Amino acid sequence: MREGWKDVKLGELFKIGSSKRIYLSDYVDKGIPFYRSKEIIENYKGEDISNELFITNEKYEIIKDKYGIPNENDIILTSVGTIGIPFIVDKRKFYFKDGNLIWLHCGNSKILDSKYLYYFISSNNGKAKLDSILIGSSQKALTIEGLKKIVINLPPTETQRKIASILSGYDDLIENNLKRIKLLEEMAQQTYEEWFVRMRFPSYETAVFDENGLPEGWEKLKLGDLCEKIFDGTHDSPKQTESGFKLITGKHLQKGKVDFETAYNISEEDHFKIKKRSGLVKNDIMYSNIGTIGNLSMVYEDFEYSCKNMIVFRPKKNFEYFIYTYLFNENTKNKILGEASGSTQKFISLGYIRNYDDIFPTIELISKFNEYCNSIYKSINNLNTQNQRLSEARDILLPRLMMGMIDVSGSSAQLVESLETKPTETKIIPLEQPKKEASKEFKEAVLIACLTERFGSEKFPLGRKRYTKLSYLFHRYSDNKIQDYLRKAAGPYNPKTKYGGPEKIAINNKYIQNWKSDNKLTGFVSAEKIEDAKTYFSNYWQISNLDWLTAEFKFKSNDELELLATVDNSLLELSKKNLEFTSSNVLDIIKSEKEWEAKLERTIFSDANVERAIGFLRGVLEYG
Template structure:
């Protein structure tokens, strides 16, 4: 560790403050002007500056909540369930009891502290305990050790990482813009139909089945069992699927064997997530819709249509359930599908492929920069690496 760095604890360089919740049975405590945060609002905005909340409380509610006011530029730290997520307070605000937030003292910059916690989230998670949900205590937070440099060096680190974050944010905006353009073009193509375009039910186009309704026992080795939660954002996540034995795999596939170019569509929970199985599969499915098309152009067209606004609207009209939403196999089979001639299907597939390739490239760049940020921050926080003086000249000229 270089000269100028000192070892300390979070409790020595900040005041750790918890939160509280007013009684939800008293209407006068709610819908006021005081920002009151819950952990889910931080996990979705990790590393951001937060100045608003989904719900707000009144001054009377604040005085009867056990919450404490956090000044602007406090480090808001989640301490329950999702532990170790952070944001900066853009205004004076308070939180519920799922936080152990930090008010930095003069020896540390708030943003440096936030970056340090982001990089060391596993430390907070490892110190968490609890059976129903994990939680880290105030005393545990205060005892966590860290090394910090003098304020000028903290500022240099903060400025460098913030510049990388600005670039990542710009890439993310470009990515979202590309997705909007892609979806707008798809909608335009689908609504420009001619007289030879027609509506068919899904079962008129291909055989429609679903996966097993049984619950095979998890196995230490074998084959992945895919459920609706493993299908998200056009991707199939086999890493989070649990394994079933070869015997159960064979049994499940008697009902619903997945083949290359078949489509999978989520039927429970988050409904309508759809993918084409582009490679030879080696998994089984449970409570997932299986569209048995094996023709690549048709399968990809159906995937684009079901993922379009037109397709989503049709799916939403077929959803049932109150506590847990689902679409039944019967309703999936009669889902109306706009069905153009094959040459038009191919034109739509080719156009969307161009957009999707560009989006994929942009996503790869953003992922690489995020990984670079993590490595850079780790090096800078180790105290073993120094930002070169040339960086200061660049920042001064900016």
């Protein structure tokens, strides 16, 4: 046995138990979250809770006082159905269902690191040990008494922490990528809503609308009119094999990605049989139509797999991102779900989907939207691919660390560098990028360039008034460094960007260039070395902060940006003075500033707009 490692039963390390019974009559509309196995699994996967349940705060406090509640770093483990999914308790308040979940009171253990136990449970060795103690024939179950008897080969505490830290590094990178994916998806949805729900599509100002309020050229079409074909997955039930090709069903489609980990393999013969009828190609859109209706994912992988229990859309060229975003939209989901048949298990037929019709934009506008979303969805696909490779690298590393095959006495960086199995072809995006020394002016030049790349175009170059508000909001979110922003007439304004060098640096370095559009608009567009600026950006800030700014403010007008920046600056003052965040208090501050007073004569600074701005800002920014 490795030096310092010892075999210990879990029951000797900490208490193992469950929760107090919560009845259906205890559920309420709002209160303390209540988790069943389903919610624990969603937490484990980093997903939003799909079906929120609650108990009252009073019930929670009674349980807390009488019986105790999970402490931070305890582990909740699924014990029926999908068995052995661990969730490390964080700071949030919640309670959980008895019977289906087991509570490991390991958060305060002095000889066991919770994260080490989490990764042990996730390892093949840990899963095998759990499988060996399951009871039941038709429905397997994990028991408290069985768990107590599991023997774990435990290294010294410091070694546990190092192993957990190394593995957590991979999971942190994956989590960061998932956050970026969510922001990008929100950006695509906001664009869809802006163009096709609020009707503010490009050149909408000059569009002709009919008596029904629809733009000229929009018409009722079937979904099939926008696709080369619509078909379903196999109806066969091929046997599971140890190796071969993955069989993906509707349940494996999870909010824009495929859960390959829980899918089983089928033989090469069965795969090619399915492929003849229901073969998938890149940019096909898979759509779950049984049980949970409306989950979808686009095919982008470089490897083949088969599909079952789903509908597949093969969009016409340059329609794929429009159709995907259309199907992803909540309005569409609700329309389709309203026609679902089945009482115990909802179902949407292939025939219904093929004949489903709606009002769709012109081909030209669909193509424009598709072009706009191209970079968004390519980024999402790249991040999903990156996460898949990170997961594979972590899973190869996991058993080697758990078995003591790798010496972790050195630093994590040295260890990962020395490993034979490292993530390949994966550009890792760290959560906290290293901050290299650079002047404030150069950093601001880099920010201006990246704002120009995100918010400017040859048709609508990024003007100074707009980028200064965007840079203010970016700094408020990312580092709160807004000392240089003065209360000038156009709102918080940093004169140093123009006169202190950043604009000149960005232009001289060919990150941006001055531009005048065909419709006489002036501002900045990206220049030939914009990629250099984007590389520098990742040295100073997190890319996810820029994703957030784009998602929240891409379609705000200049007046709206001025309102939000001005109100935010006023709220900061109210916060320092411990005054209420009311529209009257904000307007009093604006009135007290000589260069701001004229704002009050403009409609955008009405009481109602200021009130809405306060509500919006409190949801996206932090105040002391």
